[in-house]
Amino acid sequence: MTSESRSAPDWEGFLRALIETLDEHMSSEERAVLLRAVGQRIAARSHIPPEPTLAGLEARMNERLAGPRWGSVSIALDADGPALVLTHAAPPRLSAGQGGSDWIAPVLEGLHTGWIGTQPGAAPEIGARLVSADEHRMVIRYGA
Template sequence: MTAKADSRPDWEAFLRALLDTLDAHMPADERAVLLRAIGAQMAALSPIPPEDTLSGLEARINERLAEPHWGSVSIALDSGGPALVLTHETAPVLGTGQDNEGSWMGPVLEGLHAGWIAAQPGAEPEIQAHLVSAERDRFVLRYGA
């Protein structure tokens, strides 16, 4: 694999091979469970310190997302119920043979954001993030009941 101009390794070939292999060997629902668990593990490996405010949490998450160039997130209260709405923009998206739109990223982001939020003071770990909508590089998630 080659290094990019900014000295980051180029993981695209590896990631494409991994995703194509998952597609070939796992049903879509099982693949989503695995990808969600990978996102949660990513959150555990790069924890967010306790934050008392949504703006503080959003800032810390965006710091974590900036280093690997994983886009940014905005967090808002859901006016329709006790939940948070997370809008993740410019997520790294890589289409595969069976997934041209890169929808595999949705479950990864569900696990990643749920893991970070669940570790915050007062959070209920059993609550999950659920993908509400996905466009090419914009994912909207709802975290709450």
């Protein structure tokens, strides 16, 4: 087996084609709904057991994010209401100038909704929504 065949596959071409195809066949809201569902499916496949503290939950989430190199997240209580603020640093992205955050934001919304929504005391009707984003971080609010 050559070193080339043992290396991780490069998924960028596939992801770019997939996102472009979704853009051609779906409205932006339809695409966002689909990508949130993908994020929730990923969360279900990498389940986080009940964590009694936010620090513990944050640590488990970061363990899950480290494997595929999807950045890291910090969790804080929202001072403006009953919600959590998740700051997701170094989110996955395609090459510079290609697609920005518009494809990964709903995936991360679904992922964080899935992970937090299975924790003790979480209400299933609450979800995570993007508040702001730049090339280095996304701020996501989980709450009513």
